[in-house]
Amino acid sequence: MLTGFLGSGKTTLLKRLLTDPALAGCAVLINEFGEVGLDHYLLERIDETMVLLQSGCLCCTVRGELSEAIRDLHSKRERGVVPPFDRIVIESTGLADPFPVLSTLKADPVLRHHFKASGVVTTVDVVNADAQLVGYRESVRQVAIADVVVLTKTDISDPAQTELVKEMVRSINPDAPILQSVDGDLAIGILMDPTTLTRSDALQSPGGFYCDEGWVGPTALGHADRIRSFVLVFDGAVDWTTFGVWLTMLLNRHGDRILRVKGILNIEGEEFPVAIHAVQHLVHPPVHMRSWSDREQRSRIVFIVDGIDCSAIEQSFKTFHNIADATPSQEWEPSLV
Numbered sequence: 149m150l151t152g153f154l155g156s157g158k159t160t161l162l163k164r165l166l167t168d169p170a171l172a173g174c175a176v177l178i179n180e181f182g183e184v185g186l187d188h189y190l191l192e193r194i195d196e197t198m199v200l201l202q203s204g205c206l207c208c209t210v211r212g213e214l215s216e217a218i219r220d221l222h223s224k225r226e227r228g229v230v231p232p233f234d235r236i237v238i239e240s241t242g243l244a245d246p247f248p249v250l251s252t253l254k255a256d257p258v259l260r261h262h263f264k265a266s267g268v269v270t271t272v273d274v275v276n277a278d279a280q281l282v283g284y285r286e287s288v289r290q291v292a293i294a295d296v297v298v299l300t301k302t303d304i305s306d307p308a309q310t311e312l313v314k315e316m317v318r319s320i321n322p323d324a325p326i327l328q329s330v331d332g333d334l335a336i337g338i339l340m341d342p343t344t345l346t347r348s349d350a351l352q353s354p355g356g357f358y359c360d361e362g363w364v365g366p367t368a369l370g371h372a373d374r375i376r377s378f379v380l381v382f383d384g385a386v387d388w389t390t391f392g393v394w395l396t397m398l399l400n401r402h403g404d405r406i407l408r409v410k411g412i413l414n415i416e417g418e419e420f421p422v423a424i425h426a427v428q429h430l431v432h433p434p435v436h437m438r439s440w441s442d443r444e445q446r447s448r449i450v451f452i453v454d455g456i457d458c459s460a461i462e463q464s465f466k467t468f469h470n471i472a473d474a475t476p477s478q479e480w481e482p483s484l485v
């Protein structure tokens with residue numbers, strides 16, 4: 149299982165790992181928080197051993213769907229309907245609490261018979277981790293259960309920040325090896341080593357961690373309480389400069405509460421879509437994709453926010469871009485930027 153907080157680099161890591169021959173015969177299950185999943189497009193691999201669990205969060209609403217999807221894959225493998233696979237990678241949502249997910253898999257008698265949980269890899273974004281570990285219980289639990297922790301974005305963080313995050317990770321999970329990866333670049337060996345992958349079996353359940361200031365208890369309530377996701381879908385190309393200005397202003401002002409923005413955009417003058425990513429105040433460089441993976445060719449931007457009125461973001465976007473038909477449409481609210 150590959151877990152890690154919103155935008156911490158799970159899909160980036162998975163995309164690179166899937167190019168390794170060691171994971172050639174591997175099925176992938178992706179679960180995203182929000183109504184529209186984009187990760188399967190961003191992975192740029194869509195085949196019958198790639199399953200998207202789309203209707204909710206793995207740890208809250210789709211645990212049954214997860215078991216069912218694995219059973220279904222197993223049955224198709226037995227019947228030769230899908231290529232034989234010897235491993236399944238589950239990429240969880242950035243808000244998943246991995247403890248109930250693993251318990252569900254272990255509790256299912258069919259799955260227990262045919263599959264063995266081999267380990268949990270947790271990505272930790274060193275630029276944003278200190279705020280996430282203090283503010284979000286899910287983030288602490290993802291680190292606590294890890295067999296291996298992979299620190300990401302060390303290339304854009306200063307070394308002192310990386311050290312601070314390492315210390316926080318160690319205080320939550322002293323045993324797990326802490327690796328570093330830049331843009332998903334990681335030798336796969338340690339992730340496949342069964343002697344490393346034992347910790348998640350213990351299923352410990354932490355509530356906080358020690359640091360210089362003493363005990364820090366995550367302050368967040370369960371994510372269903374405050375965190376909302378919504379998607380803007382619209383036809384027609386957007387002007388890249390206008391979009392960039394809008395997003396920068398929005399995140400400058402509200403980045404603390406905008407946990408994640410990710411999207412596939414139809415940009416004026418570009419044949420193929422551009423993937424955009426932001427995590428709180430951090431905007432990542434856009435990525436030019438090699439094709440439109442679906443027929444619709446519509447732009448989609450997913451927002452995951454904590455305590456912000458979704459309709460205000462939507463209205464701000466429409467006003468800024470002069471777009472009338474972005475869905476979902478809502479009542480007018482004071483613009484955020």
Ligand SMILES: Nc1nc2c(ncn2[C@@H]2O[C@H](COP(=O)(O)OP(=O)(O)OP(=O)(O)O)[C@@H](O)[C@H]2O)c(=O)[nH]1
Binds near residue numbers: 152156159300
């Ligand atoms: N500079 C830098 N950027 C990275 C690194 N790893 C990931 N990113 C960027 O971070 C952004 C989010 O990465 P994703 O792989 O989509 O993160 P995720 O954890 O799958 O995101 P969610 O599924 O939404 O939770 C993208 O723009 C990546 O290119 C890294 O090591 N260095």
